[in-house]
Amino acid sequence: MKILHICDHYRPIGGAEKLLFDTLEALENNPNIENVIAMHDYPENKTTGARKEYIINDLDIQPISWNLIDYLIRGIKSKKSLRSIIETEKPDVIHIHNLQNPFIISESIRKTPTVRSVHDPRLYCFNNWRILRKDKKICPYPLGIRCVTEGCLWSELLRFSFEGRCAIPKYFSYLLHRKIDKLIVESEAMNACVLQNGYKKEQIAFLPNFTKTFNFDDVMHRSEKYGNPEENSILFVGRASFEKGIDYLLEAVARINIPFKLYLVTGGPAMPEVYSKIQQLSLSAKVEVLGILPYEKTRDCYAMADVVVVPSVWIESFCLVGIEAMANAKPIVAFHTGGIPDWLIDGKTGYLAECRNIEDLAHKIEAILQDRIKAKEMGINGYWRVHEKYNIETYLAGIMSIYINAIEHKKQKDT
């Protein structure tokens, strides 16, 4: 089977991209599968030589300037480029990983069975993160009138800002996705969101993320090797941006009454705010910013941590960090939001705190730090949960059946 993967970023910068690389590696263990990549021409995107890789100009095109005619021309060109790749490679199925370009979506679904992974609400939300612009609460509404009345879109349209300009292409992309053969959702929350926005039940395939698992003894040995019994280490791994809740975490740790050290494996647009918040809360001595690290080094951080915190305040599609931490036998404290309750069993693999409740988050982090035996037990429970549910074999079987269903669906549609 030949699979054409279409993606914007082709380097492990976030959970979605890491999942892409893990998926490619998993698929390539099967000699009957050939992966072909089509990626956007970001300067940071580099071919790896591990598989056939195409770089397409404007694959992830957006109306950056007011000049929409230029946008149209470039969009049509990108469509043509993809068409020539499809004609050359003749893939059995196309897997779109993270892309909104309506020109590319329309070309993909034209003749080839197409599958789309839904990693975030960009598919049906004009401001991308499903957080209301007015009060920054999680938006419960589907795409439509509320986008206008809740202040997310109207002002953008009137100002003709970047997000305003993106609205019409995004709406086309939203409509085109209704014709896609399979939409892969990663959690119950995402499933509900997709259904709410008018996508058909039979179009949706449920497949949680997976992560690489390691030998139990090795994981425990690493925890002993890197862990510091005299320090209470808290770890955050994720983008520095509002939706990932790093602000809430800093506020929460400021309320913790026992000695601790918070390690932030992070980077991104909100870094200046993070630094000023650290200073403002007088946490400079207790917080260490480690920057963005490759997964190998992040694993060392997991091994060193006593607890991993996932303070996301948006509808997390799944949150790969959670199962990564569990694969490294670490307990987790997270806000009860999005796909997190799917993998975090409250009281067994960690604690769920009420979403955006800083006191609750602080209390639960402290509870884990104070009871090391319980924390270790939770870590081990998490480790086995990942082994059973979020392993490569389950994922591989799932994704293969999705591809096969998509091909059959396309055949039925054509006949």
Added chain:
Amino acid sequence: MKILLINPPGWQKGSTNLGLCYLAGNLIDKGHKVLILDLNAADELYESAAIKAEKYAPDIIGFSIKTSTANMAFLISKEIKKRYKKAIHIAGGPHITLDYKVSLVENPEIEYCFLGESDISFIDFVNRFEKGQSIKEVAGIAYLDKGSVIVTEQKYIEELDNLPYPSFDAIENFNFKDFRYPLITSRGCPYRCTYCCVGLVCGKKWRARTPEDTIAELKSAKKIFAIKTFEILDDNFTLKLDRAKQFCRLMIKNKLKLNWYCHNGIRADKLDLELAKLMKKAGCTSVALGIESGNAEVFDSIKKGETLASIVSAVKYIKMAGMKVVGYFIIGLPGDSLNGIKKTIEFQESLELDGYTYGILNPYPHTEVYDIIKRDGKILMDIKDSSHFSSTLTIPFEMPGFPKEDMKKAHYLSKFQRLHKALEFLKNKHSKKPIKILYIDFSENSIFLETLAKFLDNYDLDVFCSPWKSDDYFKYKKARKINDLRAFKYSPYFLKNLKNILRLFNTYRKRKYDILFYNLRTQKKMLLFALLLIRPKNFYLESEDGYRILMANDKEVRRFLFKKIKELIIRLPKVIISFLLTFLIRIAYVFFGLFLYFKRTGPIIEFPTPNTPLKIKDKEIK
């Protein structure tokens, strides 16, 4: 047999380990299976290398070791041994050739060392190992036997044309995008430069491939890898002028149309105008000369066997031929000092080179300078821990006339010589040292973060940077003594951006800076505002082609302002049409908003709490 070859990290980024590719080519030619892990390119941790080695399950694991990669190589070897014990570990490369005794004794994981060129000896070794025959008769190896080091006779390859071409496909995940093909046309060098280890590693006897064979290799590379550029990596490319000329003539005759450059293996006294012109015609764009020192006494003491006058002539020939010329200089040669480096800089300036690089001397074991430093100076660290071709500065030794602090000063003086000159110029002009500095950095690649701030230690420094660079700046804020650090907060609204910039620049204006550093590589638009609003006494502009210091009332600055205003006036009709078109499109967008307003929508979601499950309410909003 299954062989894994490892290039450990710690060397110049972007370079390919050609030695390993030659070995791979040779082994594949003889039917063996080879994989090269280029850890220097992949930025991977040694644990992941060990995991990969275990997965690949080779019979032999080979390490190519240079002095600055040695410690990491030994660490990787240890880690692999812990996980996978079935393979024997061997090592080769310049450092092993120079220091095989210590390497064998201190690293029991390494069972055999290959000295000098091992293209043939390694094949012999693999064949014997496969057949279970005695390995002790393989030429050019060293091993431990009951505690004592045994060395077999080393042989150099005379017929280089017989070697198969290097195999780059063997490198895991090799990036063929913008691939600069590395080419070797000869090996060895007969000269006795005191700091160089080539004679000890590749032999004093110079051996060359025929120009026909090298051209055939390039043709094949062009066909297979679609290369557009190549570089010559010889120890001494032009030792025989006629051969080098013949190579160029064949390049021209075969119409290969490849760009190339020669930053290795050119001696100033082995270059004439005819060769320079032929090189240019054959596609060579840039030539580098190892000048090492501009101080005549130091230059003579390193036994290069040429004169500074020959450097001057060679530079002239290269320029006359129309190629770029680059100079390599060494800080820390015996007899050199801070004043000596100042003389070298003067000499370098007189040459008007297109580029130059100053590096701290790396005293390779058993070279003449290594012995001199051991005798007269002081080794400050394990030479294997020193960096080479790296942005981090390490000074592994000091000499009586050239202490560590002076070497550091010499390094920064050579790296930022124009800035140093500019600051001196300002000091003389205003009769006082400039103190308050604002650095605006919106570029993708600025020299500031590397080391410039260290040079500005005694100044009152403020920085204004782009949000995507702010991480680095915040990280180094204390270390670089930045007083005021601001990252620009982008807004999706143009007017808000403009307001933010104007407000901030007004704050900067009140601070009255002596000098404004501005990086010209991006965001030129902001320069206009900076000039008009901040109004510093001087501007220091940093761009691709170098640095410039300008005064507020300089003609160039006024011309720039007039040009920008003129551009605005000329573009006015286009702006008006654009405005009208945008207006129409904006109306369409407003209609889109109205369309959404009247669109029927679906149910709302009640998100779960720890006590209530997720629900989709059936009630429609409209």
